[in-house]
Amino acid sequence: MAGAGRFAPSPTGPLHIGSLYTALASFLDARAHGLAWRLRLDDLDQPRNDPAALDSILRTLEAHGLHWDGAVQRQSEHLERYAAALATLHMTGSVFFCTCSRKQLRGHSIYPGRCRHRRKSIAEAAVRVRVDEAVCEFTDLAQGQQRFPLGETTGDFVVKRRDGPFAYQLATAVDDGDADIVRVLRGRDLLGNTPRQLFLMRLLGQKAPAYAHIPVLLNPAKEKWSKQTQAPAIDDRKPSANLRTSLALLGLSPPELDLEGLIRWAVAHWGLRRIGHRDRVFAIR
Numbered sequence: 688m689a690g691a692g693r694f695a696p697s698p699t700g701p702l703h704i705g706s707l708y709t710a711l712a713s714f715l716d717a718r719a720h721g722l723a724w725r726l727r728l729d730d731l732d733q734p735r736n737d738p739a740a741l742d743s744i745l746r747t748l749e750a751h752g753l754h755w756d757g758a759v760q761r762q763s764e765h766l767e768r769y770a771a772a773l774a775t776l777h778m779t780g781s782v783f784f785c786t787c788s789r790k791q792l793r794g795h796s797i798y799p800g801r802c803r804h805r806r807k808s809i810a811e812a813a814v815r816v817r818v819d820e821a822v823c824e825f826t827d828l829a830q831g832q833q834r835f836p837l838g839e840t841t842g843d844f845v846v847k848r849r850d851g852p853f854a855y856q857l858a859t860a861v862d863d864g865d866a867d868i869v870r871v872l873r874g875r876d877l878l879g880n881t882p883r884q885l886f887l888m889r890l891l892g893q894k895a896p897a898y899a900h901i902p903v904l905l906n907p908a909k910e911k912w913s914k915q916t917q918a919p920a921i922d923d924r925k926p927s928a929n930l931r932t933s934l935a936l937l938g939l940s941p942p943e944l945d946l947e948g949l950i951r952w953a954v955a956h957w958g959l960r961r962i963g964h965r966d967r968v969f970a971i972r
């Protein structure tokens with residue numbers, strides 16, 4: 688199989704309706720395009736990781752017939768790759784070392800550029816990438832044409848935090864490149880990250896995937912369903928019902944079928960056009 692799609696949950700808790708819906712959508716999208724579907728755990732934010740989440744996520748995906756290809760990837764095992772990418776960025780003069788305190792940055796939504804001249808490595812510093820006048824344009828397969836002048840929208844952003852960890856933007860750009868990800872389907876709440884990831888991929892000489900940012904599921908208070916908003920864990924004993932709920936949210940109404948039949952039917956009927964582009968309120972009874 689050439690190329691892949693992927694699902695990249697942060698292992699902070701069990702899957703809930705919002706994450707199952709995204710997992711299913713990325714699975715169907717990959718399979719409908721004849722691609723492999725990879726599973727990667729975005730586990731760089733150590734304090735937020737829940738050791739029980741890993742097993743629970745794998746169990747839920749398997750119970751729902753969402754079988755991934757190859758080994759489960761973990762960002763925490765790719766640190767050497769991120770360090771190599773950072774070294775490349777350093778060598779090409781794309782990054783600088785930022786020693787600004789939180790206080791110095793307070794009130795600035797865009798980085799004011801104070802440390803841009805610090806090109807030599809400093810241990811106790813965040814590493815930021817210079818965006819200068821870069822403009823990132825791409826066509827999102829679900830949200831349409833996008834244009835982000837980076838200097839005004841993200842500014843010089845952090846690729847490695849002062850306290851050590853590589854930033855999500857860098858890790859994701861490197862991993863999507865390494866895993867030959869050609870279609871990234873994820874929630875619309877992540878759209879604003881894409882120009883940063885595309886910018887890094889360009890600097891690193893990687894091929895950019897196509898992106899589709901699908902609507903997010905909201906609770907009745909119009910907040911994204913998540914661990915923070917107390918989304919209940921998926922009940923693995925009811926996979927067919929859960930899949931039917933997610934399929935309906937993706938604009939699909941399958942006939943009565945068993946689990947495998949349901950998935951086969953959904954791959955055959957998959958289309959981004961059916962989902963629309965607006966977030967949806969979904970009440971859990």
Ligand code: GLU
Nearest residue numbers: 695696697729859873877
């Ligand atoms: N780990 C991120 C999340 O769960 C998703 C990252 C991605 O799809 O790029 O929100």
Ligand code: ZN
Nearest residue numbers: 785786787802
């Ligand atoms: Zn600084």
